[in-house]
Amino acid sequence: MNPNFFKATSARFLFSISVQSQAVLMGWQMYALTHDPLKLGMIGLTAALPALGLSLFAGYLVDRLNPLRIYQTVILVSLCSVMVAWNASTPRELYIAAFLTGMMRSFSSPSMNSIIPRIVSREEIKRSSAYTTLAFQFAGVMGPGLSGVLLGIRGYSFPYILCLSSLIVASLTLWTIDYPHKQVPRNESLKKVPAFEELLLGVRFVSKHPLLLTAMSLDMFAVLFGGVTAMLPVFAAEILKVGPMGLGWLRAGPAMGAILMGAYLIRNPVGAKAGKMLMSSILGFGICILVFGLSRNYALSLVALIVSGALDSISMVIRGAIVQLCSPEGMRGRIASVNAVFIGSSNEIGEFESGVAAKLLGTVNSVLFGGTMTLLTVLVVFLRSNELRALDLGELEKRHS
Numbered sequence: 001m002n003p004n005f006f007k008a009t010s011a012r013f014l015f016s017i018s019v020q021s022q023a024v025l026m027g028w029q030m031y032a033l034t035h036d037p038l039k040l041g042m043i044g045l046t047a048a049l050p051a052l053g054l055s056l057f058a059g060y061l062v063d064r065l066n067p068l069r070i071y072q073t074v075i076l077v078s079l080c081s082v083m084v085a086w087n088a089s090t091p092r093e094l095y096i097a098a099f100l101t102g103m104m105r106s107f108s109s110p111s112m113n114s115i116i117p118r119i120v121s122r123e124e125i126k127r128s129s130a131y132t133t134l135a136f137q138f139a140g141v142m143g144p145g146l147s148g149v150l151l152g153i154r155g156y157s158f159p160y161i162l163c164l165s166s167l168i169v170a171s172l173t174l175w176t177i178d179y180p181h182k183q184v185p186r187n188e189s190l191k192k193v194p195a196f197e198e199l200l201l202g203v204r205f206v207s208k209h210p211l212l213l214t215a216m217s218l219d220m221f222a223v224l225f226g227g228v229t230a231m232l233p234v235f236a237a238e239i240l241k242v243g244p245m246g247l248g249w250l251r252a253g254p255a256m257g258a259i260l261m262g263a264y265l266i267r268n269p270v271g272a273k274a275g276k277m278l279m280s281s282i283l284g285f286g287i288c289i290l291v292f293g294l295s296r297n298y299a300l301s302l303v304a305l306i307v308s309g310a311l312d313s314i315s316m317v318i319r320g321a322i323v324q325l326c327s328p329e330g331m332r333g334r335i336a337s338v339n340a341v342f343i344g345s346s347n348e349i350g351e352f353e354s355g356v357a358a359k360l361l362g363t364v365n366s367v368l369f370g371g372t373m374t375l376l377t378v379l380v381v382f383l384r385s386n387e388l389r390a391l392d393l394g395e396l397e398k399r400h401s
Helices: 003-034 037-053 053-063 066-087 089-119 122-154 157-174 193-197 201-207 209-224 228-237 243-268 272-292 298-326 334-361 363-382 395-397
Strands: none
Touching: 003 037, 003 066, 003 089, 003 122, 003 157, 003 228, 003 243, 037 053, 037 089, 037 228, 037 334, 053 066, 053 089, 053 201, 053 334, 066 089, 066 157, 089 298, 089 334, 122 157, 122 193, 122 243, 122 298, 201 209, 201 334, 209 272, 209 298, 209 334, 209 363, 228 243, 228 334, 228 363, 243 298, 272 363, 298 334, 298 395, 334 363
16 A cells, blocks of 8 residues: 555544544533533534535535645644633533534545545555544544543543644644645536536535445434434443443444454455445444443443444445445545535434434433334335445446446
8 A cells, every 4th residue: 555545544543533532522521511411412413514514615625626735724623623622611612612623524524535546546445445444443442442531530631632632643644645736627518617516516426326325325324313422421421320431432332343343354355245245234233222222231332332333334444435436536525525414414413313312212212213213224225225235346346447
């Protein structure tokens, strides 16, 4: 693999450590201030509004400008978000920090997804997808794990220093990447197209591509209903009674499983039967969420989350390969931004859904409802999408080479 790929992945890893750590800290801060699960969901909604609202514009800018410079700007603004959260004493200040984080996440995904295909060969895309997923999930272990331990031992200062340090090193790493940017020439037919219509090109491409649309939709609805991240402070404090350290490891649990699965997928890339593997992994994910919701034992709950992360990693790697292989040059940023909208809808809007469901149904019942909806989503897609069910990544690579 190209050394510049590992530098880019390292920067993304450090950025993810900061984002994951900050999410744990802000969740605990909000619950300590309010003891209201709906307020935890509101953090997700506050981050989702800019993440979703700016995604199409972010993809447009990434396709027109240098994505490496955009990612460097993302790191700098993220430093501001950490400082706001560190000094927060009211829910309003936490919402401001969440808004800044969501705004930067709208630019981070399309910019990095535009950089990587230009520094690796097409033959390495499947493996690079596994590497980036592994790095992201490893950050998901280190960030929450370290921040939970440091929060339990020394309060908020040390974990927030971890966030700041990670972002500073990430910024320095980005400056070492040898990335001579070459602007992809604009299609002659697009020169007379209004800028607003150019923003929607990625949406139109995905909506007319049954494989991309189905894969993104399946993952979005599965995680939208099945995600339990927002409710983990409630489980840690009231149901499992394990405190902030336990919260850190619960938050890190899915990433632990994803690391193990990611390491396996690097050595054994997904190829044939990718579609069936995708659906089976999400089906297993939903079952794990049901187990977590029913469990009152900390060890069993942690194992359920670890296995859910391993299964979700399969989905992430396959979906990432589909997006990279099916995206034409010159539209990678816009298509990646559409993918980010789907991911943001499942993650941040999913957190808001969890908060509302917990308020209406109770925390445990909301998790059981989400796991059940995940299983129903997989069943519907399995019955209706022959193309995704028969997906072979090797054949897809040949078709788009």
